[in-house]
Amino acid sequence: MLVPRVEGAAVAALVTVAALGGPAAYALSTAATPHTGAIPSAGPNVAGGRGPGGAGGQFAPPRNAAGPGNNAGGIGGLLNGSTSNPALTAALRADASKYTWVAATVGANQAAGYQLASGDPVMSIGGFNGTDPWPTLSLFEKYVSEGKIHYFIAGGGSGTRGGPRGAGGPQVSSDSSAITAWVESHSSAVTIGGVTVYDLTQPATAG
Numbered sequence: 001m002l003v004p005r006v007e008g009a010a011v012a013a014l015v016t017v018a019a020l021g022g023p024a025a026y027a028l029s030t031a032a033t034p035h036t037g038a039i040p041s042a043g044p045n046v047a048g049g050r051g052p053g054g055a056g057g058q059f060a061p062p063r064n065a066a067g068p069g070n071n072a073g074g075i076g077g078l079l080n081g082s083t084s085n086p087a088l089t090a091a092l093r094a095d096a097s098k099y100t101w102v103a104a105t106v107g108a109n110q111a112a113g114y115q116l117a118s119g120d121p122v123m124s125i126g127g128f129n130g131t132d133p134w135p136t137l138s139l140f141e142k143y144v145s146e147g148k149i150h151y152f153i154a155g156g157g158s159g160t161r162g163g164p165r166g167a168g169g170p171q172v173s174s175d176s177s178a179i180t181a182w183v184e185s186h187s188s189a190v191t192i193g194g195v196t197v198y199d200l201t202q203p204a205t206a207g
Contacts, residue, residue, distance in 0.1 A: 082113030085193035092118040105153040106130040106176045130172035137178040152183045152198040
């Protein structure tokens with residue numbers, strides 16, 4: 001028995017709507033959910049689901065990745081961009097025209113938040129997550145001696161002092177670790193808005 005043309009069209013329309021329902025729901029959920037950090041997420045959370053990021057089927061930072069609440073990872077850490085605060089942003093902007101970089105920190109995500117907030121260049125030591133061998137300690141020292149960098153913001157990268165971030169966690173490069181250690185011993189630390197910052201224009205005070 002042939003299905004009447006009108007009924008066939010209605011069935012086709014229903015099939016099309018059903019086929020598009022899933023993608024539409026994912027698109028709406030994704031658009032309505034705020035996203036931060038370097039790892040994207042899409043679609044609604046699924047109770048008890050397991051996805052690439054764990055529960056909920058969402059992409060999320062690995063358990064050992066640095067981020068808010070993980071002290072060793074600093075303000076931003078490996079997967080989450082840093083968030084500046086008004087006091088620190090004002091400090092970075094002060095006399096910004098005198099410097100090639102208003103600050104340096106380990107890792108591109110860590111640097112990104114401060115650069116976006118201040119509108120001025122922030123050096124990313126060690127590339128994306130602190131593992132690239134740039135700049136070397138000798139080059140960094142040269143930049144500091146030439147007055148090209150104002151501040152060093154502590155706490156960036158995927159690990160601390162070259163050690164693993166956690167069991168099986170990544171490590172920052174030896175160059176990044178050496179720069180961090182050199183800054184800590186040669187420059188004065190101050191706290192601005194709860195963030196530890198080293199003024200590279202001021203030598204460490206004897207204590």
